[in-house]
Amino acid sequence: MTSMIRKTALAALSAGSVLLAAGAAFAQANLTGETSSPGNSPHLMMIHLADVAARDGVANIQVQEGQTATNSIVNVAEGKSDMVTAPTVLHFLLEAGRGPFSAIGEDGAALAANVRAIAPYNAGAYGLITPVASGITSYEQLAGKTVWNGPPRGAALTVGRQTILFGSGGYKDGEDYKGYQTNWGELPSVLVDGSADAVMVPITSPSDRVVTMLSTGDVNIISIPKDIWEGEAMQKFLSAPGNAPVEVAEADLGYGADQGVHLISEDGVFRSPGVPFATMVRADLDFETVKALTATYIASLDELKARAPYGKTVNFDVLDQKSTGFCGGLSLKYHPGAVAAWEEAGYDVPDCAEAE
Secondary structure, eight states, X not given: OOOEEEEOOOOOOOTTOTTHHHHHTSOOEEEEEEOOOSSSHHHHXXXXXXXXXXXXXXXXXXXXXXXXXXXXXXXXHTTSOSEEEEETHHHHHHHHTOGGGTTTGGGHHHHHTTEEEEEEEEEEEEEEEEEGGGTOOSGGGGXXXXXXXXXXXXXXHHHHHHHHHHHHTSOOBTTTBEEEEOOGGGHHHHHHHSSOSEEEEEEOSSOHHHHHHHTTSOEEXXXXXXXXXXXXXXXXXXXXXXXXXXXXXXXXXXXXXXXXXEEEOSSSEEEEEEEEEEEEEETTSOHHXXXXXXXXXXXXXXXXXXXSTTTTSSOTTOOOHHHHTOBTTBOOOBOHHHHHHHHHTTOOOOGGGBOO
């Protein structure tokens, strides 16, 4: 797929901008960034960052959209690109030379050391969604059903299967239910054509995927049962590299009372494993550039949250270790310039996520 390239234009500095001094302290940087296709929080974050960085005179960022994160994170590690939006699990897998990086092997550790984070967020949570007409209102009722649980391979399929395994108390793909996989491009058809009884897919709050399924009738969003959620097995799973808990109150899901979306939860809270992401940069990108870039991002967080209906629910301004999935088995650290910007803005960066 030919990548679309968007280059932001330099805008005049806003009078009275809190970042004017920072922008004037050094020559404006010219940077390159890689992100996903439009329609999700990683793409939104990168495009917003490029917009405000140009507007505030911090940097011109040439953004390549529609990129594959597994390739992009290697590009940043090798110095071919300056920044990337990627799931944090890719840093873990790159460092270990596993999964999509198995061909890199032990060289992955040195590459991973060349990457630092500037800002965390998530791409929603794995949500079990079903047409109300299916009659499925619990994980246990997936027995014998056809469930779309991801593309044919990759992290999404693995986590989709694991979420069903834990949520149901042990159901396995191919044994207890029939797993159904297609590429991402075919998912919109799956959501409406009846080929799957249920769909396990990352969703934001609100989610275009839920809205698509709504075109065929009312939809259930099924939460992980609270007793399973709080159990030892699920908590261990949630603390593994690349995972994080997501809890969203029904009022914050983003659907109107008469829109046909029904949350299935014993206490009005949607619970499911999240998809932690971070915008990452070259470790050797200079301190002042990263600090100014992160500062302009932090100063514009309210603006960012208003750019999409789900903007307030994907943790653009949350650095909490548990919510972001940092530390533990994940060695990814924040760039020192980013640490300085977050802390000057009054945020607490976990000590375990700061580079030594």
